[in-house]
Amino acid sequence: MANNAEDVENNTAVTPRPEDDAGGLRLRSRGGGGDGADGDAGGGGGAERNGQPPAATGPQGGGVAAAVEDDDDEELTLKYGAKHVIMLFVPVTLCMVVVVATVKSVSFYTQSDGQRLIYTPFSEDKNTVGEKALYAVLNALIMISVIIVMTGVLVLLYKYRCYSVIQGWLFLSSLLLLFMFTYIYLKEVLKTYNVATDYITIAVIIWNFGVVGMICIHWKGPLRLQQSYLIMISALMALVFIKYLPEWTAWLILGAISIYDLLAVLSPKGPLRILVETAQERNEPIFPALIYSSTMVWLVNMADTEWPPKRNTTQAPEAPPAPEPLAEASPPSSPREEDSGFSRDWVNQQQNQLGQLQSTEETRRQIQEMPSDRPPVEEEDDEERGVKLGLGDFIFYSMLVGKASATASGDWNTTLACFVAILVGLCLTLLLLAIFKKALPALPISIFFGLFFYFSTDYLVRPFMDELALYQFYI
Amino acid sequence: MNLERVSNEEKLGLCRKYYLGGFAFLPFLWLVNVVWFFQEAFIKPAYTEQLQIKAYVKWSGLGLAIWVAVLTTWITIYQHYRAQWGEVGDYLSFTIPLGIP
Numbered sequence: 001m002a003n004n005a006e007d008v009e010n011n012t013a014v015t016p017r018p019e020d021d022a023g024g025l026r027l028r029s030r031g032g033g034g035d036g037a038d039g040d041a042g043g044g045g046g047a048e049r050n051g052q053p054p055a056a057t058g059p060q061g062g063g064v065a066a067a068v069e070d071d072d073d074e075e076l077t078l079k080y081g082a083k084h085v086i087m088l089f090v091p092v093t094l095c096m097v098v099v100v101a102t103v104k105s106v107s108f109y110t111q112s113d114g115q116r117l118i119y120t121p122f123s124e125d126k127n128t129v130g131e132k133a134l135y136a137v138l139n140a141l142i143m144i145s146v147i148i149v150m151t152g153v154l155v156l157l158y159k160y161r162c163y164s165v166i167q168g169w170l171f172l173s174s175l176l177l178l179f180m181f182t183y184i185y186l187k188e189v190l191k192t193y194n195v196a197t198d199y200i201t202i203a204v205i206i207w208n209f210g211v212v213g214m215i216c217i218h219w220k221g222p223l224r225l226q227q228s229y230l231i232m233i234s235a236l237m238a239l240v241f242i243k244y245l246p247e248w249t250a251w252l253i254l255g256a257i258s259i260y261d262l263l264a265v266l267s268p269k270g271p272l273r274i275l276v277e278t279a280q281e282r283n284e285p286i287f288p289a290l291i292y293s294s295t296m297v298w299l300v301n302m303a304d305t306e307w308p309p310k311r312n313t314t315q316a317p318e319a320p321p322a323p324e325p326l327a328e329a330s331p332p333s334s335p336r337e338e339d340s341g342f343s344r345d346w347v348n349q350q351q352n353q354l355g356q357l358q359s360t361e362e363t364r365r366q367i368q369e370m371p372s373d374r375p376p377v378e379e380e381d382d383e384e385r386g387v388k389l390g391l392g393d394f395i396f397y398s399m400l401v402g403k404a405s406a407t408a409s410g411d412w413n414t415t416l417a418c419f420v421a422i423l424v425g426l427c428l429t430l431l432l433l434a435i436f437k438k439a440l441p442a443l444p445i446s447i448f449f450g451l452f453f454y455f456s457t458d459y460l461v462r463p464f465m466d467e468l469a470l471y472q473f474y475i
Numbered sequence: 476m477n478l479e480r481v482s483n484e485e486k487l488g489l490c491r492k493y494y495l496g497g498f499a500f501l502p503f504l505w506l507v508n509v510v511w512f513f514q515e516a517f518i519k520p521a522y523t524e525q526l527q528i529k530a531y532v533k534w535s536g537l538g539l540a541i542w543v544a545v546l547t548t549w550i551t552i553y554q555h556y557r558a559q560w561g562e563v564g565d566y567l568s569f570t571i572p573l574g575i576p
Contacts (some may be wrong), residue, residue, distance in 0.1 A: 187570060194572040198553050202569045204546065208503035215496070215504070220476050220489060222511045 084387040085430050087294035089423060091231050095394050096419060098235040099242070099402040108188040109243045110406045117244045119143050124246040136248035143249075144256050151264065151271045159278055174217055174233070178210040181236045230292050234394035241395070242402045250403055254396060254447050261441040276439060292394065294386035387430070393442045397422050400450045408454065410462035417457040421449040478515060486515060487524040494531040502542035505535040 103109050116123065119142055122135035157166055183206055190197050213233075216226045245253065264270040401418050408414035425446025433440050468475065478486060490512050497505040509532055516529040557564040565571060 190570040194574065195570065196554065196557055196572050197569045198557075198567040199569050200567070201546070201550060201553070204500065204502075208501055211499075211501055212503045212507060222507065223476060225507065 084294065085427055088387055088389055088426060088430070091227060091292060091294075092389075092394060092397055092423070092426065093419075095231045095235050095238070095398045096401045096422075098231070099238050099398040100405045100415060102185075102189075102235070102239055103242060103402045103406045106188050106192045108192070109239050109402075111243075112246075115244070116246065119146050120245060120249050124248060132248060136246070136252050139246070139249040140252035140256050143253050144260055147257070147260065148271075155271045155275050155278075158275055171214075171218060174214065175210075177233055177236065178213045178229075179206060181240065182206055182209055185236060185239070227292065227294075230391060231394070234292075234391050235398060237395045238398035238402055241399045242406060247407065250399070251451065254400060255451060257396065258441075258444040258447040261443040265439060265441040291388045291390055293388045389442060393446075396443060397426075397446060397450070400447065400454070404450075404454050408458050410458050410465075413462055413465065414454060414457045417453045417461070418450045421453040422446045425449040478511070483522055483524045486512075487527055490515075490528045490531045494535050497535060497538055502539050502546075505539040505542070508532065508535040509539060 120139040121142070122139050124132050124135055124139075126132045126135060154166065183202075186202065186206065212221075212225075213229045215221055216229050241250070264272045267273065400422065401415060404418040405411070405415040410417075423446075425448070426442070428445050429440060429442050432445075481489075490508060493504055493508040493511075497508065512528055512532050516525060516532040519525065553567070557568065560567075
């Protein structure tokens, strides 16, 4: 799942074009569209200049003036880079805080009801380690293959221009997520705090929350509110994962998904890469859905420098997570009938689950979309640039930290270690983004750091700290 | 979305739609309307559509105040009298607190 962080700014800042007579301003404001102007396939002279690290700013446009501008660009790039990293830290941290707070206080999310998702049909309550491992691996394989299939379907749909189908799915899934999961969440939280609530109040609350959420996400709404909704939705999804994935399966899935992400985004035949290239060929933005954007970005649709620039302002940052109830389209009805233990709730949740995975594909795709030939946009787009991170990234980061806080013996030690590891990974990813200036998967580095720190802290650091504390030995 | 980049007519349209939408039992929408367009309506220097936006914001605020009053009253009544209502109280309840009060 390519959840790619994209720094639009860096992309634009470091790709000067000789035809820009507006100079530095133009250069920096290039490609204000919500997708990192990668420009790798771009028409015009920008192509070969991409991929140069910010450090290598030679006078590409020729002339001393260009060199001076490049220096300014370089500074600006770095400055924006740090700012953008911080802009992403805040929502990721908030999401994790919400998940950890919920996991710690509401026991519902750490109890195992014995129910599992339809995608992980094998139980892990086995006697021997070998069986457990086997079933965990099988579960993970099933999940990953589901994800691959879904990505494939989505890419096909996109290729054959069935946009309405995709949009309908996204709409339905965010609907389910905003209403159903919030209802369950609210119920559990209220139960935990032993507060009496009546149906009327609950109905009003959920109705308002859901409808305003749909409006903000799929239509127009204040940016902060939209960002908050995206964070809440990611947290809800992460909580579902934490609850319904068995122990070992969860860790395996995290690892497997990071690897898949890497492959799908970077390898030439990866589905997400195909999607991006298709979008580039058609010169249109991929669904700006399921992406968290730190600022609102104007999507400028410009084909070429020769063509008259056609301003097409759309809101980029929508997208919330749309778990699509794909299951409705291709109903796996037989498993459902067999699993008579699953109540309606579960079926819906599984649909959401399915959708969620779907959406993470979407997300990645979104991140990857990069208009290839986008000549510089007008100056007004200067300030409106931000970094984008897929919601799937939020979800898996929060899931890792949430699971760490739920099941680790080292408790806060481990949780904090994982949290720091993920943020460090995110920093590194954004740095790489600034260097390579193309879509990158945001999962692998952070997740691998997170996993490494989880296991090492839990099994190495914590006993060490305990011993030190026991003997009152301070280092 | 950033209101800075949007034309005045669009702002008016947006404000109006939020106002009308709030009639569907959506006081939250009215709240968003008030908060979001407050600066536009009252603090910014005058422009042609501002008068109408002001009106919408004021009416949204009024609707919001009414809803808040009604909800607060209902919640107070419910919390206070729930135990005494017996069956009806339980029927109305979404979550019932455990333990002895």
